[in-house]
Amino acid sequence: MGNLVGSWRLREPSSVQDCDSTWGSDSEDEPAEEEPGSPSEGERGPAWAGEGDPQLTDSPELAPKMKRSFYAARDLYKYRHSYPNYRKSRQPNEYRNLRFYMNKIPLVPDGIYVEEILTKWRGDYDKLEHNHTYIQWLFPLREQGLNFYAHELTQDEIKEFQSTREAKRRFLAAYSLMLDFYGVRLLDKSGNVARASNWKERFQHLNESHHNYLRITRILKSLGELGYEAFKAPLVRLFLEESLCAGTLPNMQHSVLEYFVYTVRLPATRRRLLRFARQHYRPAHAFLWGPPPRKRAGGAAGGGGTGAGSSGIRAPAPTPEPPRRADDSRIILSSHDTVMCQDPDLGSGSARLKGALMLVGGRGERVEYDESFPI
Template sequence: MGNLLGHWRVKEPSTVEECDSTWGSDSESDEPAAEEDSGISESVSPAGSERAAEDNGDSSHKLTDSPESPPKMKRSFYAARDLYKYRHCYPNYKKSRQPNEFLNLRFYLNKIPLVPDGIYIEEILTRWRGDYDKLEHNHTYIQWLFPLREQGLNFYAHELTQDEIKEFQSTREAKRRFLAAYSLMLDFYGIKLLDKSGNVSRSSNWQERFHHLNESQHNYLRITRILKSLGELGYEAFKAPLVGLFLEESLHRNTLPNMQHSILEYFVYTIRLPATRRRLLRYARRHYRPAHAFLWGPPPKRSRFKGGDDGASVGAGSSGIRAPAPTPEPQRRGDKSFISSSACSGTLVSSHDAVVCHDVSAEGMNTYTGMDRLEGVLIMKGEGNKYAEVVPL
């Protein structure tokens, strides 16, 4: 029995719907007003033929059968599956048999340089700030500055382990440098970190940096890594302010139009608390143009009817079948996001998927804050008093 349990693996989701629990835990009182649902496309819940195409590839869009029809956009299963694994702490993660040398932590303690460049963290933090050409064209440092429990493009960098994460979070010097590295990258993108709560705003040179960021789209892959690493190393609450700023700039101010699809397909879904994702997506949906092309929910209102003896409810999507709910995601105490609401225009442009597949793997001082409430859940804690499972009450 012990050997059987040792080889047990969690069944991974096979559709976008199974990967995304953002709206699955929504309550009727938490639903948006009826008029907000009028712009949702029925393609949010793809039917049989679309779902088959989704399972066979990770393209972010497909053409309809009619040559005269415009391209019909769809969500990327690659992105949904990748972020499902991240939010659920890599359910099929295999512990390495190699001794844990804590190389990421030692790098942040300035004891070893990053490989292959031979550069120490202190040199990066003190000499690279403002050197935008170096930050743009060097492609080996980002995996060391923002480590994950998954392999990046720099195969000299080392994946995080659970033990290393625990040790990192309890080491003040490492955490101080990690926040300095985060501030360094925000400055590169035209953003400044305002405080230790993760609030952010435009920097003084935001126009120049936003123009670069809008055109240099490989940085969207870097931002996804940064957001993931924030969550791994104890800064989950920092994500919503940054994602909120990007939504504001791309959808309302139209300063980062090329980033829209990456924000909605990737950045939002690095956030582990569904309530926070819902708030961000509702804001996005109010400002997204064209409204009918918004793919990220909320789904159409569910019609309830009796099914069998238990009176089960079924979703009213195009398939008529409600996808099974995935494993509940970890919940964190935290935050309440604020984003202003105004009309905007924008274009749906996706480059993030192409970058991932290719690489295989106003002037106003607007402040974006982050704070989420802990909804009614039962938290099952495991080793080290860390949450292992969250069960809705």
């Protein structure tokens, strides 16, 4: 019997629907969906890509048929569920990630200690951009990345890390270091973030440096593993504002929605982020991450619940996630010195714009890549 239980494995998800439970428990606070159709004139914003392209207009009939990535959804499902089929133990004296953060061993293969990175690399953007071995050591995960000298976390090591003040202090310093690299600053111990003084230069670089989106996904995952789950929502919210509203990071839109949002473990927080995104996404009918339309009295809206919000594009069916202890009704807002989108659902944390908002949908070139590939 012991062998039978020890060898039992959870069924791997086989579709996006299996992986996404964001809207599964949303019965009390989601307004009824409108039937699929073209957005009203007041909802229309700038063209998604090139002006005048008949395939990228607000017409659902002319829009390209898009779908979510199963590989991304599966990767983030496993992360949110703590890698249910992953079993590997490690002796305490092999806690390489903790020992690295205690400044006792250097990262491999470079031979650099964490204190050197934290004190000498800040502001050295060329080094942070072109060195590809440090990120796996600064932001460890329970999965293997491209630096095979880096070690995966284990549950026991995570517990030790979270109880070690020196390691946690350096981890937050590493997070602040990377935020500065991206043109963002950490405001407080609650994880609130804002534009840094160097944001224009760094956002311009970030908009074109797509491999950094892989790094940001890893950073968000590592925050959750090491006890800083609450830090994710402010950063994701800021990137949603910048990519959907301010138009400073248009090329990041897909990554924020397909990857960054889904690193957040609490379904209610993901719903709030996605409602905000759906409100400002253009073209509105192409939004893939909303809930399926609800059935109305006398019939089903949108052909029996196969749409995604008001887009008419297939959306994932709910799969409930395990209950969490943390309060899932709270989201920390980012606040920064720029014009942000209005968002009545999330309160008054964002700056309000008097008059009409200029909504900039991603005009940048769409780059196809699989962000679930480990870094």
